[in-house]
Amino acid sequence: MSIKKFYHKYKDYISFNKNIIISGVFAFFGGAVFTQFYSFLDDNSFSNSTLTLAVEYCIYLPIFGVLFYSDNKHRYFDPITGKKDYQIIKCDVKKLIAAFSISEIIFSVSKVVIHFQLLNIQIVEPYLASMIGSLSAWTIFLIAINLSVRAVHLFRSK
Secondary structure (H helix, E strand, O other), X not given: OOHHHHHHHXXXXXXXXXXXXXXXXXXXXXXXXXXXXXXXXXXOHHHHHHHHHHHHHHHHHHHHHHHHHHHHHHHHEOOOOOOEOHHHHXXXXXXXXXXXXXXXXXXXXXXXXXXXXXXXXXXXXXXXXXXXXXXXXXXXXXXXXXXXXXHOOOOOOO
């Protein structure tokens, strides 16, 4: 299979993963900055871990939503009338929620546990604990989300 055919066949999945990675990079660095500053205010590792996760979601979700919609907006318009097809949007939102639900639980638990443990053993700075926790959790998450997206048939087969 040539690279061009491969790209054409998996274009939607490649774009989806690009959006996850771009939004994840912003969340990754935002979380690292937040956890470092928060560590000056409070020594509680659990609150630091969970609040950092919340901050990362506040950064990640809106960026992902905008990127996903901008890459897929052509799918949401009826080619004949030019009007938005709210049924397709509704269907895709349901599929995204289903795919992200399990994957995000996996990400959240692994991120908080790893971050918390690294903060407790105090062998790295808080920002590094956040980064290591995020990278580890992202590896697991990317596998889970791609399997989930495929299972809910978010993208139509070509």
